[in-house]
Amino acid sequence: MNIDNKQLNKLSKNDNENDNLKEISFEIINSHMKDMVFIMKVEEGPIFRYLFVNEACHNKCALPKELIGKTFKDVLTKDMYQFLQGEYASVFFTKKTRLFTSQKKMDDGSRWNSESVLTPIFDDLGNVKYIVAITKDVTKSLKEKKQLIESEQQFRSLVDTNLDAIISVNLHGEIQEINPAGETLLQAACKEEKPNSIFEIIGGNHQPVFKNLLNKCKLTNASQSLNASLKSENDRHLPVHIKIVPILVHQVMQGMYIIMRDMSEKTKTAEKIHYLAFHDQLTGLYNRRALLADINLEIEKLKGSEIQFALLTIDLDRFKYINDTFGHIVGDQILIKVAERLLEFHNSNCHVYRQGGDEFNILLAYTTREHTRRFAQSILSRFATSFYLSSQEYYITPSIGISMYPIDGNSEETLIKTADEALFRVKERGKAHYEFYCAEMNSTLKNTNIVSLETNLRKAIQNKELELFYQPQINLTDNTCNSFEALLRWNSPNLGFISPGEFIPLAEDTGLIVPIGNWVIDTACKQIREWKLFYKKDFRIAINFSPKQFQQPNLIEIIKEAICRYGIDPSALEIEITEGAMQNTMEAIPVLRKLKELGVIISVDDFGTGYSSLSYIKQFPIDVLKIDQSFVKDVLINAKDAAITTTIIHLGQNLGMEVIAEGVEKKEQADFLIRANCHKAQGFYFSKPLSNKEIIQFFL
Numbered sequence: 001m002n003i004d005n006k007q008l009n010k011l012s013k014n015d016n017e018n019d020n021l022k023e024i025s026f027e028i029i030n031s032h033m034k035d036m037v038f039i040m041k042v043e044e045g046p047i048f049r050y051l052f053v054n055e056a057c058h059n060k061c062a063l064p065k066e067l068i069g070k071t072f073k074d075v076l077t078k079d080m081y082q083f084l085q086g087e088y089a090s091v092f093f094t095k096k097t098r099l100f101t102s103q104k105k106m107d108d109g110s111r112w113n114s115e116s117v118l119t120p121i122f123d124d125l126g127n128v129k130y131i132v133a134i135t136k137d138v139t140k141s142l143k144e145k146k147q148l149i150e151s152e153q154q155f156r157s158l159v160d161t162n163l164d165a166i167i168s169v170n171l172h173g174e175i176q177e178i179n180p181a182g183e184t185l186l187q188a189a190c191k192e193e194k195p196n197s198i199f200e201i202i203g204g205n206h207q208p209v210f211k212n213l214l215n216k217c218k219l220t221n222a223s224q225s226l227n228a229s230l231k232s233e234n235d236r237h238l239p240v241h242i243k244i245v246p247i248l249v250h251q252v253m254q255g256m257y258i259i260m261r262d263m264s265e266k267t268k269t270a271e272k273i274h275y276l277a278f279h280d281q282l283t284g285l286y287n288r289r290a291l292l293a294d295i296n297l298e299i300e301k302l303k304g305s306e307i308q309f310a311l312l313t314i315d316l317d318r319f320k321y322i323n324d325t326f327g328h329i330v331g332d333q334i335l336i337k338v339a340e341r342l343l344e345f346h347n348s349n350c351h352v353y354r355q356g357g358d359e360f361n362i363l364l365a366y367t368t369r370e371h372t373r374r375f376a377q378s379i380l381s382r383f384a385t386s387f388y389l390s391s392q393e394y395y396i397t398p399s400i401g402i403s404m405y406p407i408d409g410n411s412e413e414t415l416i417k418t419a420d421e422a423l424f425r426v427k428e429r430g431k432a433h434y435e436f437y438c439a440e441m442n443s444t445l446k447n448t449n450i451v452s453l454e455t456n457l458r459k460a461i462q463n464k465e466l467e468l469f470y471q472p473q474i475n476l477t478d479n480t481c482n483s484f485e486a487l488l489r490w491n492s493p494n495l496g497f498i499s500p501g502e503f504i505p506l507a508e509d510t511g512l513i514v515p516i517g518n519w520v521i522d523t524a525c526k527q528i529r530e531w532k533l534f535y536k537k538d539f540r541i542a543i544n545f546s547p548k549q550f551q552q553p554n555l556i557e558i559i560k561e562a563i564c565r566y567g568i569d570p571s572a573l574e575i576e577i578t579e580g581a582m583q584n585t586m587e588a589i590p591v592l593r594k595l596k597e598l599g600v601i602i603s604v605d606d607f608g609t610g611y612s613s614l615s616y617i618k619q620f621p622i623d624v625l626k627i628d629q630s631f632v633k634d635v636l637i638n639a640k641d642a643a644i645t646t647t648i649i650h651l652g653q654n655l656g657m658e659v660i661a662e663g664v665e666k667k668e669q670a671d672f673l674i675r676a677n678c679h680k681a682q683g684f685y686f687s688k689p690l691s692n693k694e695i696i697q698f699f700l
């Protein structure tokens with residue numbers, strides 16, 4: 001409260017006109033003012049004498065009742081007297097208003113803070129006649145001020161030392177403040193100029209979502225969060241987690257805090273974990289998990305379209321042999337080299353995977369059957385070059401089974417299965433080749449898994465579920481028959497009738513081909529003896545030999561023993577091998593020579609389909625060529641097939657070999673073969689493969 005001199009003079013002059021007003025003013029000052037009002041009369045010295053104090057003075061200070069007329073010295077403690085005397089004297093001498101604060105310790109130990117304004121009142125000569133003091137209790141407001149400062153400082157240190165970037169923006173997204181972590185983050189994101197708006201920071205892709213959430217925050221007063229990346233000049237996107245927090249003052253939104261956490265380390269770790277989960281440790285190729293995911297992705301992408309993709313399952317031929325002979329370290333090195341070679345084919349439409357072991361996969365997108373065929377061929381060609389490892393040369397050939405989406409399967413499971421089955425077929429045909437899945441491959445086994453098939457096959461011999469059927473081979477000159485091809489049949493009580501095309505590849509893969517093959521040798525020899533003994537017929541039986549059987553070290557012994565056991569003429573036994581079995585000449589030549597020495601007949605099955613080479617025929621002691629049924633099938637309608645068939649017949653004749661045509665189903669085919677001077681023929685036109693019972697009935 002300010003009282004100027006004139007007003008006070010008026011008060012003291014007791015002006016009649018203003019009596020009422022004076023009374024009211026006095027009443028207010030005396031009884032209603034919360035601030036203390038002291039009026040001191042100044043006497044020479046200077047001495048200050050109490051002239052007036054209002055009620056607030058009595059309420060707040062313990063002042064004596066009879067105060068008016070007394071001096072400071074009379075009333076105050078020594079310390080207080082000295083202090084106030086000094087302050088008032090200063091007003092007296094300077095003739096200027098003075099402001100001071102003071103603190104008083106209360107009886108209960110608390111402190112009482114006050115702020116006083118001393119105002120001099122002058123007489124006509126300009127001397128200080130009175131001093132009016134107005135003292136305010138500022139204890140509470142001081143405390144509040146202190147608290148405010150403290151909480152402001154606490155908030156500052158929270159923001160300034162925070163590891164997250166905190167950027168405050170107004171309602172338009174204009175940046176108001178950035179904490180040190182924010183400065184660092186923006187520098188890391190390669191921002192040279194200080195941005196004005198938050199929208200200059202957020203990466204383009206994430207802008208719409210960010211704007212959306214910012215608006216949502218404005219509308220709802222609720223925090224929002226998102227994962228985004230910051231804009232950068234060199235495309236080095238910095239991943240961040242963003243939280244948008246409203247700044248509310250008395251429930252009114254003033255702006256927002258944009259709190260950003262640098263996620264690049266976390267992203268890197270997550271990327272590393274992802275890499276490990278989806279890659280093969282040894283070769284760095286994608287693994288089986290990645291394959292499954294990618295097939296599914298591809299299926300999802302192509303749903304409803306006409307576009308196809310191919311799954312190639314690649315298995316290295318004789319890899320187990322390399323592993324067993326040279327050890328796993330060499331084996332691993334070779335797998336790495338194979339991976340490198342396959343990776344040469346890698347591009348955005350062609351991904352390479354390793355399932356484990358020596359099994360690789362390729363997923364070929366946007367392809368056709370014809371394109372896939374050429375692709376498979378190019379892989380085979382690439383493997384014609386040998387591998388070098390510690391100056392040792394290795395030849396590795398792959399066998400490739402192919403399934404096509406959607407014809408061969410529309411789920412990852414069926415596509416893998418059908419490609420595997422196609423692969424079995426390649427192995428059966430003598431490896432180092434490729435084959436597409438065809439639905440006939442898997443007629444009876446559609447719902448049987450490979451594991452239960454294997455379990456059943458293991459028991460097949462001891463349970464006597466295997467049987468040999470015999471297909472007559474007809475002499476085309478006189479329509480007689482003196483030889484049969486033995487074809488294996490498996491009648492499983494659990495799985496029904498299973499054709500050799502389905503279980504022979506599995507038998508080869510599991511090694512079961514060895515006991516099964518031995519059973520075939522034994523059964524065929526026994527059959528030759530039976531027919532001779534009981535029916536006095538010298539029939540020759542041809543048995544099919546899998547390439548795997550050639551790796552059996554005691555093969556010759558087993559055949560020799562069977563021949564001796566049943567006392568048969570060795571030339572009554574014929575061994576059919578495929579061109580694939582002859583490919584590894586180093587392995588094949590000694591075995592075939594020994595067989596020849598034994599006196600058994602050797603024939604080449606499915607001649608013309610594998611890696612036919614005239615050099616085989618020259619090098620190997622071959623007696624019989626069997627023209628593959630694929631040529632015979634179209635011999636009447638396809639000039640090329642007709643030419644191949646006649647050429648093989650001439651070749652055989654000139655080299656002194658017997659030639660047997662397979663798969664003869666029509667009279668016209670037989671006629672063609674007779675005209676071409678083919679020696680023998682077999683096929684449904686003459687007879688289906690027959691059981692022993694049927695042979696006895698029809699031939700004996």
Ligand code: C2E
Nearest residue numbers: 487488499500501504520544545546663664665683684685
């Ligand atoms: P393969 O040696 O080429 O046998 C000829 C296949 O053609 C046989 O099929 C036979 O039943 C079938 N066939 C015969 N005449 C005709 C005809 O006129 N038209 C048609 N379309 N097909 C005819 P199968 O019995 O299913 O045998 C398939 C393959 O399984 C054989 O082909 C052979 O490679 C293999 N196999 C059969 N038995 C054995 C065996 O004991 N050991 C081994 N390792 N493989 C065997």
Ligand code: MG
Nearest residue numbers: 485544576605
């Ligand atoms: Mg055969």
Ligand code: MG
Nearest residue numbers: 605606626662
């Ligand atoms: Mg054949």
